[in-house]
Amino acid sequence: MEIFLVATPGLEEPLAQEARALGFDAVIQPGGVTFTGGWPAVWRANLEVRGATRVLVRIGSFRAMHPAQLDKRAHRFPWADFLRPDIPVRVEAASRKSRIYHAGAITQRIEAALRDTLGATIAEDAPVTIKVRIEDDLCTISLDTSGESLHRRGYKQAVAKAPMRETMAAMFLRQCGFDGSEPVLDPMCGSGTFVIEAAEIAAGLKPGRARDFAFQHLVSFDPAAWDALRGAGPAATPGSVRFRGSDRDAGAIRMSRDNAERAGLVDWTEFQSTAIADLQRPDGPPGLVIINPPYGARIGNKGPLFGLHAAMGEVLRARFKGWRVGIVTSDPQLARATGLPFKDPGPYVAHGGLKVRLFQTGPL
Known part of the structure; x- marks a missing residue:
């Protein structure tokens, strides 16, 4: 077929x-x-x-x-x-x-x-x-054969405003070269999508393990073969790599922790309420900072966002030497406001009625 x-x-x-x-x-x-x-x-x-x-x-x-x-x-x-x-x-x-x-x-x-x-x-x-x-x-x-959209992994009951879909987050991580072997930090984590998706990849967990599909209602469905294919997955035993999210909104941090718990990734992830200005480089090897920051169409008046992006860029340049940065935005002017040395941006991607692009750097 x-x-x-x-x-x-x-x-x-x-x-x-x-x-x-x-x-x-x-x-x-x-x-x-x-x-x-x-x-x-x-x-x-x-x-x-x-x-x-x-x-x-x-x-x-x-x-x-x-x-x-x-x-x-x-x-x-x-x-x-x-x-x-x-x-x-x-x-x-x-x-x-x-x-x-x-x-x-x-x-x-x-x-x-x-x-x-x-x-x-x-x-x-x-x-x-x-x-x-x-x-x-x-x-x-x-x-x-899917039924509900595949971005619905089955664990995210709580979502923040303008959430990044899991399917998109996984592809942006792939475009950044993430393979599960390095730390990931999202300092504007919302409901934790980037962090949880990265931790799942590192843990070898299958994205559809916790949900049902339309193909289970078809003539061809074999429950025994499906159970064998789905399996239990590898035991989630974290190594030294950690997947961290922070956000100034304490409610977003609660959502992220709850979502990580439902995904079985409490031991792999860490979330804390932190403003961008207070962001610190985690101990350990460098990795990837990936961010879906607010941009004009989501916020309305985007004037204050230039200051936010400039401050974000300053913190990353000063404290995250050796780390790579990926930013998803609909506004290239906001990306440039960070002062980060971005490569040519990725293709336009449809996201909530907008066209966004991934801007990424090499190691800072």
């Missing part, structure tokens, strides 16, 4: 790198990466890939030039090879450059075929979603 990992727009390249590192023969496509494999590969991609927002499986395609042809071929499609009649489904349709152009009409015909041939129940809150796309009169049918 063709398996498609959906990427956050702008992060296709690091997602492809991650997929290849996991043994998948990934090729970049618009919107994500593809590779081929069977159902165990689908399960493993959902369980282990950190940067994908969801995993789609293309289960078939056929030509459809007009609604009657779509109707006929949808009724002939082998739905029972993939879907259980007792599990409700929902249908999402889209059309591009095709004679059948009305998404609502496509949805209605696919739903009718599912009811008539499988006896399926159609429900808006169904655990399984079928994605139908007609492009150049070719109808492609895919299954969303």
